[in-house]
Amino acid sequence: MKPPKDASRGLTTRLRTAKGRTTASQRWLERQLNDPYVRAAKAAGWRSRAAFKILELDERFGLFCPGQRIVDLGAAPGGWTQVAVQRAGENGRVVGLDLLPMDVIAGATLLQGDFQEEDTERAVLEALSGPADLVMSDMAPNTTGHNATDHLRILGLVELALHFAAKVLVPGGSFVAKVFQGGTEKDLLNQMKHDFQVVRHAKPPASRKDSAEMYVVATGFRGDNAHRYSGAQG
Known part of the structure; x- marks a missing residue:
């Protein structure tokens, strides 16, 4: 793009x-x-400039397709959720989740809560009516200005988001998350490589040059959550 x-x-x-x-x-x-x-x-009409980041990642990695089930973690103010709704189309299902309240986005189900809680996870899956094809996370902790501390904090968020994705993704599904320069630490990267066929890092052009942010893009989920949704609707 x-x-x-x-x-x-x-x-x-x-x-x-x-x-x-x-x-x-x-x-x-x-x-x-x-x-x-x-x-x-x-x-x-995008709610944030971050919409261009996921559009650029999609152009490079082909993340979206019509009819997908998509979860946007840490969705507020909703730029990524808006893009997901547009790309998934009328047959798709998009859930935006955040601790903060969000204004309505047509075509998306918006939930307020902590994705680490079982009730919230259940609500997400009920809204999707089945396993997710794509889990996205643009979450970032409040920065301290201390690079090593900030790096560890965001890796902690990525690890939690990855754990969530591993529980809800369909086989072949994808995971996208924000990290900071320095990439993903070895143990977490090894876990991603175990769970996904391909793991790559990228800094989309819309990311400010002076920003330490970049993204990890994992595709081809190896797990199988299908048995958890035997009663799910199409």
Whole structure:
């Protein structure tokens, strides 16, 4: 997917006043104002610029297809969920899950809760009416500024998301999760390689160059959860 046409232009919009704002918040607001992906997302109706990240990953890895069952973990504000609904089409089923409440997204079931809890997992599977074809996670912990600590924190989230995916994915299914530069630690990567046929890392163009984020994309789930959904509807 091509980046927005003005992605490479030097934009210099500045806030008229910094009154009442910290230096950090002013920098963040100016970056938002000058970010072509933010403007493109707004123009396209996406809830966040992150929508372009999953679109670019899809272009590279072919993650989506019509009729899929998809789970979006840590879905708020809903950019990835919107993309999933569009790509899965009217015959697909999309569940967006977050600890925070979300505004309605047509075509998606939005749940508020912790995916580690059995009741929440059950609610997700009931909404899907069967095992998932794709589990996505754009979750990230609050950063501390200490690279080693932040790396460990996000790996912890990835490990939890992977555990969830291993319980709900259909054979051949896919898993996508945010990690930080440095990739996935050896033990977790080995677990992914055991559970999936192919595991790759990628940094989509929509990820800011100064950001440490990248994504792990695992395809071809080797497990078999079909026996858990013998009564599931199509």
